[in-house]
Amino acid sequence: xxxxxxxxxxxxxxxxxxxxxxxxxxxxxxxxxxxxxxxxxxxxxxxxxxxxxxxxxxxxxxxxxxxxxxxxxxxxxxxxxxxxxxxxxxxxxxxxxxxxxxxxxxxxxxxxxxxxxxxxxxxxxxxxxxxxxxxxxxxxxxxxxxxxxxxxxxxxxxxxxxxxxxxxxxxxxxxxxxxxxxxxxxxxxxxxxxxxxxxxxxxxxxxxxxxxxxxxxxxxxxxxxxxxxxxxxxxxxxxxxxxxxxxxxxxxxxxxxxxxxxxxxxxxxxxxxxxxxxxxxxxxxxxxxxxxxxxxxxxxxxxxxxxxxxxxxxxxxxxxxxxxxxxxxxxxxxxxxxxxxxx
Numbered sequence: 445x446x447x448x449x450x451x452x453x454x455x456x457x458x459x460x461x462x463x464x465x466x467x468x469x470x471x472x473x474x475x476x477x478x479x480x481x482x483x484x485x486x487x488x489x490x491x492x493x494x495x496x497x498x499x500x501x502x503x504x505x506x507x508x509x510x511x512x513x514x515x516x517x518x519x520x521x522x523x524x525x526x527x528x529x530x531x532x533x534x535x536x537x538x539x540x541x542x543x544x545x546x547x548x549x550x551x552x553x554x555x556x557x558x559x560x561x562x563x564x565x566x567x568x569x570x571x572x573x574x575x576x577x578x579x580x581x582x583x584x585x586x587x588x589x590x591x592x593x594x595x596x597x598x599x600x601x602x603x604x605x606x607x608x609x610x611x612x613x614x615x616x617x618x619x620x621x622x623x624x625x626x627x628x629x630x631x632x633x634x635x636x637x638x639x640x641x642x643x644x645x646x647x648x649x650x651x652x653x654x655x656x657x658x659x660x661x662x663x664x665x666x667x668x669x670x671x672x673x674x675x676x677x678x679x680x681x682x683x684x685x686x687x688x689x690x691x692x693x694x695x696x697x698x699x700x701x702x703x704x705x706x707x708x709x710x711x712x713x714x715x716x717x718x719x720x721x722x723x724x725x726x727x728x729x730x731x732x733x734x735x736x737x738x739x740x741x742x743x744x745x746x747x748x749x750x751x752x753x754x755x756x757x758x759x760x761x762x763x764x765x766x767x768x769x770x771x772x773x774x775x776x777x778x779x780x781x782x783x784x785x786x787x
Contacts, residue, residue, distance in 0.1 A: 449709075449712065450708050450709075450711060450712075453701065453704045453705045453708045454704060454707070454708045454711075455700075455704055456703070456704050456707050456708075456755060456756065456759070457700045457703050457704055457759070457760065457763060458700075460756060460759075460760035460763070461760075463752075463756040463760075464756060464757060464760055464761075467645060467752075467753070467756065467757055470649060470652075471645055471648055471649065473652065474648045474649045474651065474652020474653070474655070474656075475648060475652070477652050477655040477656045478648070478651055478652060478655045480655075481655045481656065481658065482655060483651065483654055483655055483661040484654070484655075484658045484659060484660050484661060485609075485660075485661050486521075486534070486660050486661060486662035486663070487534050487535070487536055487537075487600055488600060488608055488662055488663050489606075489608055489609045489612075489661070489662075490536065490537070491536070491537045491600050492534060492535050492536040492537050492599075492600055493533075493534075493535045493537075493549045493550055493553075493597065493598070493599050493600075494532065494533070494534050494535075494596075494597070494598040494599075494600070495532070495533040495535070495550050495553060495554070495594065495596070495597050495598075496525075496530065496531070496532050496533075496594075496595045496596040496597075497530075497531050497533065497554070497557065497592055497593060497594055497595065498529055498530050498531070498592075498593040498595055499529045499531070499561070499591070499592060499593075500529070500589075500590075500591060501529065502528040502529060503524060503528060503529060503530075503531045505522050505523070505524060505531065507560065508522050508531060508533070508557065508560075509522045511556050511557055511560045512533065512535065512553060512556070512557075514556065515552060515553060515556055517535055517536065519536070520533060520534070520535055520536075521533070521534035521535075521660070521734075523733065523734035523735060524733070524734075525733070525735060530595075533553065535549055535553065537549075550594075550597040550599075551581070554581070554583070554592070554594050557583070557592050558583035558591070558592050561583065561591050561592050562585060562591075563583040563584055563585050563591040563592060564583070564584065564585075565581050565582070565583060566581070566582055566583075566584050567580075567581060567582075568580060568581075568582045568584075580594075581594075608663065612663070612666045615666075615670060616647075616666075616669070616670065616673075619670055619673050619674070620640060620643070620644070620673070623636075623639065623640060623643065623673065623674075623677050624636045624637075624639075624640050627639050627640075627677075627680075627681070627684075630681075631684055631688070632767070634762055634765040634766065634767050635680075635684050635762055635767070637761070637765065638680075638757075638758045638759070638761035638762035638765060639677060639680040639681075639684075639758050641757065641758070641761050642676065642680060642753035642754060642757040642758035642761070643673050643676050643677060643680075643753070645749070645753050645757055646672055646673075646676050646746055646749045646750050646753050647669055647672065647673065649745065649749050650668075650669055650672065650742055650745050650746055650749075651669070653741075653745055654738075654742070659738055659741065660738060661738075662738065664735075664736070664738065664739040665738050665739060665742050667739070668738075668739045668740075668742035668743050668746065669742060669746070671743065671746070672742070672743065672746030672747075672750060675721075675746065675747065675750055676746065676750035676753060676754060679714065679717075679718075679750055679751065679754040680754045680758045682710055682713070682714075683706055683707060683710060683754055683755070683758070683759055684758075684762075686705075686706035686707075686709060686710055687702055687703055687706040687759075687762075687767075689706075690702040690705055690706050691769040699763060699767065699768065700763070703759050703762075703763055706759075707755055707759060714751060718747055718750075718751055721747060722744065722747055725740050725743045725744055725747065726740070726744070728740040728743075729741065729744065
């Protein structure tokens with residue numbers, strides 16, 4: 445399926461050096477911000493407390509955020525989930541935050557939220573579904589009605605966070621190794637090196653954006669980075685496939701001309717594929733709420749730079765590594781007229 449067909453090949457490789465200099469500068473800037481500012485890791489990686497509370501009315505997220513900040517948390521994450529009455533709080537570990545430590549952080553925050561909602565803490569007992577008598581602290585108003593309900597509390601220790609970070613790094617390395625092996629088997633080692641350089645270019649730039657703007661880097665963002673790796677590889681494979689096909693068809697064309705034709709002939713397909721994908725990602729960005737916001741942001745950056753790197757990085761690097769027709773197509777040996785007989 446094609447929306448349009450370009451009759452004359454666009455000379456992409458003629459300007460490959462300029463675009464790769466821009467890519468190199470962007471890559472260096474991303475690395476600089478990664479080392480200078482670092483990533484703003486979520487509590488999955490550095491530890492903290494996750495709370496789920498429920499209000500009898502639509503929750504005022506800004507008021508809740510202000511209450512939590514009053515306890516010493518600089519950047520608490522307060523988001524709604526499910527309904528407007530359900531609120532999730534993600535609190536990092538803060539040493540010496542007005543007497544709040546990791547053990548009683550949830551209780552301190554719950555008491556502050558209860559007080560801000562004109563309630564008071566009261567010890568109540570109720571019978572569970574299994575018939576067990578359970579006592580808990582509840583926030584009730586003057587009439588005895590429960591105003592703020594604490595549904596769930598989870599604590600992620602720093603050791604668990606370090607383990608998740610290490611597992612995420614291992615997953616990234618394994619994906620890179622797997623992609624290199626796949627491309628080396630399907631095409632040739634020069635194409636594998638070119639594709640990995642382009643993919644690492646995309647990943648580092650995504651991380652550079654998150655470091656520069658200090659966006660929160662969570663497990664969902666890590667999943668988006670891994671998705672971008674596969675997505676970018678797919679675009680590179682499409683172009684490499686067309687290059688191999690052109691080497692068979694265009695016997696007299698130079699390597700520059702073969703690559704330019706391969707990229708030009710796949711532009712329509714690229715617009716259709718990436719346009720449809722970006723529409724889905726934009727729907728998550730606009731309507732997915734805070735939970736999917738940075739996931740969609742990472743995918744958006746990855747899609748944009750994935751197109752750029754597949755054309756101007758992967759193809760150009762493969763060209764500079766010296767790809768030629770013989771790398772993909774074995775030369776046909778001329779048949780000996782004597783059929784091997786010695787005269």
